Amino acid sequence: MNCSITNKSPIDEKNRIDKQIPSRMTINHLRMMVRRFFCLSPKTLFELYAQSQRHRDILNTEIPLDVDTREIGFYDLENGDYIFIRIQ
Numbered sequence: 001m002n003c004s005i006t007n008k009s010p011i012d013e014k015n016r017i018d019k020q021i022p023s024r025m026t027i028n029h030l031r032m033m034v035r036r037f038f039c040l041s042p043k044t045l046f047e048l049y050a051q052s053q054r055h056r057d058i059l060n061t062e063i064p065l066d067v068d069t070r071e072i073g074f075y076d077l078e079n080g081d082y083i084f085i086r087i088q
Contacts, residue, residue, distance in 0.1 A: 001077055003050075007038055007085040023073030027065050030072065034085055045088040053080040 001023055006016040017037050021030065030048065040046065048065040062084065063075055077083075 001072070001081075002079045003077060003081050003083050005034060005037065005083045005085070007087065021072060023071065023077075025072050026068065027070055027072065028068040030065070030083075031068065038085065040087075047086045047088065049084045049086065050075055050077055051082045051084065052076075053078060053082075 002018065002020045004016050004018050019033075019037075027048065031046075034040070034046070034048070035042070035044075049062040050065055051062050065072075065075060065083070
């Protein structure tokens with residue numbers, strides 16, 4: 001599965017990383033990967049949200065990726081979907 005990970009708007013090419021992510025990867029591993037890509041300190045708190053490509057036209061269709069032990073495949077993400085980072 002090929003997803004775009006961004007901490008800003010998906011239109012902003014500078015802060016967007018396109019990465020192939022295995023569907024068996026857990027959310028906890030994804031969090032560690034995001035910390036490395038965006039140079040976030042261990043103390044930085046952030047939330048992950050996914051937005052499916054087929055639901056982009058509908059408002060408020062972001063899926064919170066909030067259970068660290070679940071695999072990414074549980075959320076039924078597909079190629080071209082976005083994963084957003086919201087730093088608290």
